[in-house]
Amino acid sequence: xxxxxxxxxxxxxxxLHQRFGDRFLTGHSIREQHGHTTTYLKNQPPDAVVMAxxxxxxxxxxxxxxxxxxxxxxxxxxxSLEGQLNAPAGGVSIxxxxxxxxxxxxxxxxxxxxxxxxxxxxxNEHLRDTGLFFPIDPGADASMGGMASTRASGxxxxxxxxxxxxxxxxxxxxxDGREITTASRAKKTSAGYDMTRLLVGAEGTLGVITxxxxxxxxxxxxxxxxxxxFPDIESVCQATIQTIQYGLPIARIEMLDEVQVRACxxxxxxxxxxxxxxxxxxxxxxxxxxxxxxTFNEIIQEFGGSDFEWTSNTEERTKLWQARHxxxxxxxxxxxxxxxVVTDACVPISRLADCVEETLKDIQEHNLxxxxxxxxxxxxxxxxxxxxxxxxxxxxxxxxxxxxxxLRAIAMGGTCTGEHGIxxxxxxxxxQELGDTVDFMSMIKSSLDPLNIxxxxxxx
Numbered sequence: 001x002x003x004x005x006x007x008x009x010x011x012x013x014x015x016l017h018q019r020f021g022d023r024f025l026t027g028h029s030i031r032e033q034h035g036h037t038t039t040y041l042k043n044q045p046p047d048a049v050v051m052a053x054x055x056x057x058x059x060x061x062x063x064x065x066x067x068x069x070x071x072x073x074x075x076x077x078x079x080s081l082e083g084q085l086n087a088p089a090g091g092v093s094i095x096x097x098x099x100x101x102x103x104x105x106x107x108x109x110x111x112x113x114x115x116x117x118x119x120x121x122x123x124n125e126h127l128r129d130t131g132l133f134f135p136i137d138p139g140a141d142a143s144m145g146g147m148a149s150t151r152a153s154g155x156x157x158x159x160x161x162x163x164x165x166x167x168x169x170x171x172x173x174x175x176d177g178r179e180i181t182t183a184s185r186a187k188k189t190s191a192g193y194d195m196t197r198l199l200v201g202a203e204g205t206l207g208v209i210t211x212x213x214x215x216x217x218x219x220x221x222x223x224x225x226x227x228x229x230f231p232d233i234e235s236v237c238q239a240t241i242q243t244i245q246y247g248l249p250i251a252r253i254e255m256l257d258e259v260q261v262r263a264c265x266x267x268x269x270x271x272x273x274x275x276x277x278x279x280x281x282x283x284x285x286x287x288x289x290x291x292x293x294x295t296f297n298e299i300i301q302e303f304g305g306s307d308f309e310w311t312s313n314t315e316e317r318t319k320l321w322q323a324r325h326x327x328x329x330x331x332x333x334x335x336x337x338x339x340x341v342v343t344d345a346c347v348p349i350s351r352l353a354d355c356v357e358e359t360l361k362d363i364q365e366h367n368l369x370x371x372x373x374x375x376x377x378x379x380x381x382x383x384x385x386x387x388x389x390x391x392x393x394x395x396x397x398x399x400x401x402x403x404x405x406x407l408r409a410i411a412m413g414g415t416c417t418g419e420h421g422i423x424x425x426x427x428x429x430x431x432q433e434l435g436d437t438v439d440f441m442s443m444i445k446s447s448l449d450p451l452n453i454x455x456x457x458x459x460x
Contacts, residue, residue: 009090012068013048016061016092023051034075034093035086038328040341040389040398041424046073046087051095055171055179055210061094062208063177065453073455074204076146077119079138081342082423084150084203088457094208096145102126103211110216111168111185116145116209132216135160138419139325145209150421151201155324158244158377159251159283162419164200166215172199172207175449185213198444203421204455206448220283223251224293225317226310228300229275233257233360233372236276237353239303240376244349248295252281253377254324257360260331260371267330268323273307278376279324280310281317324373328384331371335386341398343425345409346380346418355412356381359405368401380418407432422459430459 017024025031031045052058065072071091078085087093100117107130114123121141124133136147138154146152148170153162160166169183182195199206230236236255243250256264256277264270278300282292293310300308311317323330332340347355356372363370363383374381385401387394406416406429416422416429431438442460445452 008068009047009070012064012070012092015064015068016048016050019060019064020050020057023053025049025051031093033078034073034095036080036083038079038342039081039083039423039425040339040395041083041086044086044088046071046093047090049075049093049095051098053098055099055173058094058096058173058208058210059177059179061092062173062175065092066175066177066451069451069453071453071456072208074116074145074149074208076116076143076149077141079140079142080146080150080423081420082417082425084421084423084455084458086424088424091453096143099210105130105132105216106185107132109185110218111213112216113211113213114144115211116143116148118144120144120147127216131219133219134166134214135217136163136166139328144212144214148200148209148212149202149204151419153375153378153380153419155252155254155321155375157375157380158253159249160217164197167196167200167212168215169196169213170199170209171211172209174207175451175454179210180207187215201421203423203458205445205458206454208454220289222286222289222312223281223283223317224289224310224312225252225279225281225320226293226296226308227272227277227279227320228305228308229273229277230300230306231275231304233276233356234353235303235305236278237356237376239278239300239305241349241352242299242302243296244377246295246299248292248299249282249284250280250292250296250377251283252279252321253375254279255356255372255374255376255381256324256327257372259334259369260327260373263330263334263371264323264327267333268319268326270319270323278305279320281321327371327373331384331386334371335369337388338386339389340384340386341395341402342382342384342420343402343405344380344382344418344420345405345414345416346378347409347412347414349377349379351412351414352376352379352381355409355414358408359383362401362404366397366401368397370401375418378418379414403429424458427459
């Protein structure tokens with residue numbers, strides 16, 4: 001950062017301090033909390049944090065920062081995994097957590113309009129009595145703004161899609177301080193460029209989301225959850241591929257390798273067989289969920305699947321899926337005192353078995369403790385390499401593993417990230433995956449944010 005830029009940032013901070021008073025925070029701890037949280041990357045805190053309460057606050061911050069060329073980073077719940085929240089060039093973190101109002105539920109149109117700080121669990125609790133729900137479930141209790149910015153998905157994506165499929169419209173403050181609305185509430189449009197999907201997944205590099213209109217879905221009459229195990233990972237993957245290709249409308253199908261099952265048993269007090277395992281869930285009428293469960297049971301038996309137990313009991317299903325959501329913490333408990341280098345990849349479903357098998361060989365060859373868990377219905381899986389972060393050799397080994405996994409997925413026609421985003425951690429793989437397309441992404445960034453103040457040094 002040049003001396004001139006530093007002076008401009010200082011002026012911006014002075015102006016914002018005067019405007020926001022005790023909502024302008026510069027304490028070291030609060031600034032660190034607004035850098036990375038669950039990533040292995042070095043913490044790079046912003047110069048200050050503004051606790052926004054309205055879109056007007058966001059507009060005010062962005063306008064001041066644009067005038068003084070001060071970086072702006074939007075902050076939701078802090079659960080991103082690739083350094084999206086770090087501030088390598090300093091600047092201002094806009095904390096959106098107080099912008100948590102559910103503005104309008106339209107039951108007839110199956111939509112809800114929310115502020116970006118609304119969290120996933122709170123939204124579905126609010127919707128419970130309407131007979132509707134929002135299906136995107138990345139595991140963490142993330143904010144809607146953050147989920148849109150990283151194009152999140154999760155356990156329900158195999159049936160309900162990802163954030164890009166469930167955001168109808170949004171409002172965002174762009175780099176020049178103007179707030180735009182990207183689309184109407186209509187479920188389809190051919191009016192101009194698709195600005196909604198341009199901003200969904202942009203990781204805050206083009207604008208700061210201030211409002212979202214989301215698709216809702218009817219709560220199923222019947223929800224049935226189940227668990228089954230397999231002799232090996234290849235059998236799990238082949239059973240998953242057959243289930244998807246058969247066209248079974250499965251709502252969730254999650255894979256855990258035997259190491260992750262062992263971790264979940266200990267952490268969540270389960271008693272599952274320590275074998276490669278699938279957690280599944282079916283949505284529909286009572287008759288259809290029973291039929292789906294029976295068909296699934298027939299499919300898995302072809303691949304050595306056994307001990308398939310399914311239930312419609314809410315408490316039993318909740319315990320099972322809570323264990324799945326706690327997989328990260330369960331994995332970390334396998335090696336107390338260590339941290340996790342978490343990474344994900346996604347491949348076409350036909351290459352899932354190949355990619356997972358090669359990844360397991362990689363783990364074994366390098367003597368890593370790295371449980372695997374995945375949204376395998378989408379060909380997406382995650383690893384958490386457990387290491388001592390104070391050991392440079394161990395950190396380097398984990399990074400090299402993550403690089404090999406990314407390149408392996410790309411070589412198989414997949415992507416280096418199914419849902420974690422690029423951020424800082426995966427910038428080096430983007431061109432290998434997309435080639436010259438990255439040049440056009442960069443042109444869009446330069447056009448919409450010529451001063452490069454919106455979450456700089458991310459993605460590119």
